[in-house]
Amino acid sequence: MPAVALNPYDLFDVRSLLSDEERAVQDAVARFTDERVLPIIGECFDKGVFPRELIPEMAEMGLLGSSLPTEYGCAGMNAVSYGLICQELERGDSGIRSFASVQSSLCMYPIYAYGSEEQRRRWLPDMAAGKVIGCFGLTEPHGGSDPSNMKTHAKRDGSDWLINGAKMWITNGNLADIAIVWAMTEEGIQGFLVEKDFPGFKAQEVHRKMSLRASVTSGLFFDNVRVPEANRLPNVRGLKGPLGCLTQARFGITWGPIGAAIACLHEATEYSKTRVLFNRPIAATQSVQLKLADMARRITQAQLLSLQLGRLKDAGTMQPTQVSLAKWNNVRMALDIAREARDILGGAGITTEYCPIRHALNLESVITYEGTETVHQLVVGRELTGINAF
Incomplete structure (x- = not known):
């Protein structure tokens, strides 16, 4: 055949x-x-x-x-x-x-x-329907990898709650009509639906970013924000709530960087066929072919990893450690490929006329948010040893 x-x-x-x-x-x-x-x-x-x-x-x-x-x-x-x-x-x-x-x-x-x-x-x-946009308020200015050390608090005031504190690095913050805000209460961490027009609530956009520039990133500030009991999420308490949300989002993040990596590989491959040095396209050199082949190898590994993770999730058997392993592997894969693709493009690679530098800059955020690479490595280490090294 x-x-x-x-x-x-x-x-x-x-x-x-x-x-x-x-x-x-x-x-x-x-x-x-x-x-x-x-x-x-x-x-x-x-x-x-x-x-x-x-x-x-x-x-x-x-x-x-x-x-x-x-x-x-x-x-x-x-x-x-x-x-x-x-x-x-x-x-x-x-x-x-x-x-x-x-x-x-x-x-x-x-x-x-x-x-x-x-x-x-x-x-x-x-x-x-896209008529109401949300944001997720968990990370705080003093640090994101230890959400149990939460400073934002909510206290009962009659039938309402008063929220004070601040959240930082919040995607969609200034777009949002509502914020899912996690705050410490006397009964533990709880979630609240804070509407944008509640008095005392302010979103302030973060500028001068070199990453995720085509995204809205904000700080959220709460000064005696009165939230009715009807806006409290009633069915969860403790870190289980926000961590459960993060597991859902991290699952999608294991897939997303595969797309970024494919975009970078495609652009590097096509460029290498047209860039002529020393009387031949650089695609004809062993060094460039080795780089492109390694990109394809790593993308293939990530594709298989995320597909199996998705099948586990659909079967209801996915574990958070499996999500951590895939997030760690796939974002690192994509960031390394974006940087390598930028190198293949040479000087042209530093402009946003080509995608690798944009993806590389964005992926610096992706490898940090919703659990840094180190955090996910330690989650896998804890699974292997039974010892918490955080």
Whole structure:
């Protein structure tokens, strides 16, 4: 039989392991990224602007809260489909995927998992439609890797709560209509739905960023913010709540950087075929072929890792340590590939006319947020030894 040409960005034909529905989701989001994200994202990154005009289109495609039930206006997709959404969005830019991740996994998920039925009915349909945007307030200015050392607190005041404190590095902060805020109470850490017009609540955008420039990042400040009891998430207490949200979001993050890495490999490969040095394209040199082959090897490993993680999640058997291993491996993979691709592009690689430098800068944030690389390494180490080294 004649050999069938392999897809250079899917050397193990992982796509053949997807269902028809999963492939359809991937194809639809890939078209959206190609047609709507890629033509504008370089300029958005340069100007430090999030393309909020894309939100209604993302909502129309069912990308917001995609894994939640249809009874709340959501698409009811499986976990692998959500992962593929993240992969294709991040092939465009980490900031676009971050928006969808926060809206879906860090805001809509806790309302669904920890909220009352009244809260679900009130918020989820409008969030799925992109009419209400959320942000997730956990990280604080003094440090993000130790959420148990939370300074933001909420105290009962009659039938309401008064929240004081601050949160930092909050994606979507100045876009958000509501903030899912985690605060220390006398009964332990609890979650609250803080609406943007509540007196004493302020979001302040972070500027002068060199990463996630096409994304909104903010600080949140609470000065005796009065929150009604009806806005408290009633069905969780303690760190289980925010950590459960982070596990959902980290799952998507294991997929997203695969898209960034594929974008970088594609651009480096095409550039290497046209860049002529010493009378031949650099793609004809062993050094460049070795680099490109190593990129493809590492992307293939990440694809298989995330697909198996998705199958475990859909089966209900996924463990947080498995998410940590995949987040650690896949983000490190993508960051290394972005840097290597930038090197292959030479001087041209330092401009945002090409994607590797943009992805490399973005991935510096992705490897830090929702658990630094070191934190995830220590989670795996604890699993292996039974000893907590934090």
